[in-house]
Structure formats: C-alpha cells, structure tokens
Amino acid sequence: MPSAFSAVEVDLEAVVDIDTYPIHDIASPVRTELVGEARSQMQSTGCFRFSDFVRPDAVEHMVGEATTLHDQTFWSTEDHNPYFSPDDPNFDDDHPRRTFQKRQTGFINADLLFENSILRQLYDADVLLHFIWECLGVDRPIYRWADPLARNPYGVMEPGHYFPWHFDGNEFTVSILAQRADEGGIFEYVPNIRRPDAENYEHVAHVLGGGRDGVVSLDLQPGDMQLFAGRFSMHRVTEIVGRNSRYIGLPSYVHDPYRMNRPFHSETIYGRATDLHHTRVLESVDGLAD
Secondary structure: OOOOOOEEEEOHHHHHHOOOOOOOOOOOOHHHHHHHHHHHHHHHHEEEOOOEEOOOOHHHHHHHHHHHOOOOOOEOEEEEOOOOOOOOOOOOOHHHHOOOOOEEEEEOOOOOOOOHHHHHHHHHHHHHHHHHHHOOOOOOOOOOOOOOOOOOOEEEOOOOOEEEEEEOOOEEEEEEEEOOEEEEEOOOEEOOOOOEEEOOOHHHHHHHHEEEEEEEEEOOOOOOEEEEEEOOOEEEEEOEEEOOOEEEEEEEEEOOOOOOOOOOOOHHHHHHOOOHHHHOOOOOOOOOOO
C-alpha cells in the first residue's frame, strides 16, 4: 500500500492493523486522535503502547525469523552499570557509576536480518517513521539510526535471563514484541529519571538498591508496539521464567543520524564494533555519561 511517505514498497495492510491504526491515512480523525494521545503520554511518561499493532500472521513471521536466527544471537553475561561505561574509581563505591549488575540477554544484530524480514520492512517504511515522529511530539526530525548493529535488532532472552537497569544510547526506541515469556519478562521503567543537564544519581541509586519510587511496569503482549524514550528513562526487563524465549524487535530512531554507539558500548551489548563505530567516536551530543 503506497503512501505519501513510503520510500519502500511495503504491504502495510498485511503487517499492521490499519483498521485500528490507520497510520497511512493522514486525513483520518482516528489517526489524529492516536497521535494526540501518544504525544500526551510520551510527554508525561516517555512511553506509549499500541496494543495488537502488528497482525498475528506478521508476528508469526517475526517469531519464525528470530527462531531461525536464534543460534546467531550474541549472548552476554557481563556485569554493567546503567550507563554501559567502565568502572570509574573517581566515584564512591556505592555510586550508580560503580553499581554493576549481571546482564543475561542477547541480540540478533540488525545486519543479520533476512531480506524479506517484517522487522526490516517496518523499519524501512517512511510511513511508519513519519507516524512515530508525530507521536513523539518533538520539534526536531527523527531518523533511522546509522548504527548497523543496533538500528533494528531482535532482543532475545531465554529462561533465567535478566536485563538489569540501564539507559539506552539512542533517544527513542520502538519495541515490537514477537514472543512473550511464559512468565516474567516484564518491562519496567522510571519515567524521565534524568535530563541532559541532570543525571539525578540519587534517584538512580534508590532504584538500583531495590526502591520502587517512580517505577512503572508494562506487560507487553505479542503484536504490541511500544514507543519509549529510553535515553532519559532508566528501564529493565525482569527475569524470564518458564520454557519460552522472549523475542522483541527493537527499531531505534535518533535525532542525529550520524551518531552511533561508542565502541565499548557496542562490544558490550552487540558483541562487536565495526570500523564505523571506531571512526565515529565523538563527544556525546547531549553531554550524558554514555
């Protein structure tokens, strides 16, 4: 279904429930209402969920892709702090910058996705990018991320795995759940716990120590699409329980299409850093720790 914003031919109707979410129809009052509701929630909490956004057949296709590529998942059980930065003895022992938790999770990197990947089709469709930009309610345009590994991977968690509290290296993430864990695997976040001019280490330390002030839980279901501003809201995924692995597509969008993860961050999370990661090591554009 071509649209004014499609640079790539995508059978949108076969992938997205456009009856409920007419993202292609810029004149639709339903779309206008959706954008308004999403903007309000993003401004107040940094998070918004579109339930059953992706059709069941497309979700099944995503699960098939993730299952086929499962053996190529980069697994990591390394400890990390919320900033994915090395230990810094300039801070006190109990400081968040020196608080490390064990991460047991993996990624099917974006450069491994199949040519006919539903996740890749969605990410390459300008109609979705434009809709997301409107829902975020930001003045600056958003772009697909230049990072070849992290731009739209699958996050993978097996039973017993846990993804501890952290901040994202990009401004916005779109999560599309493909397969849910039998139990656990709950997404938790603390809305806007930091700002570009304030790391708010005291509150971060409170949550890292088990405090629940400001913590929000979100039990995503297969086919749900979630908008999330993970650069400013610390978040985690609780331990996976049962037999099923958890697969979630993670298309990511940024204000600066040139910036990428720093090599240390990329190697820690995605298992490798490309030549581009090393040549684009620049000062962080927003002044934050990672």
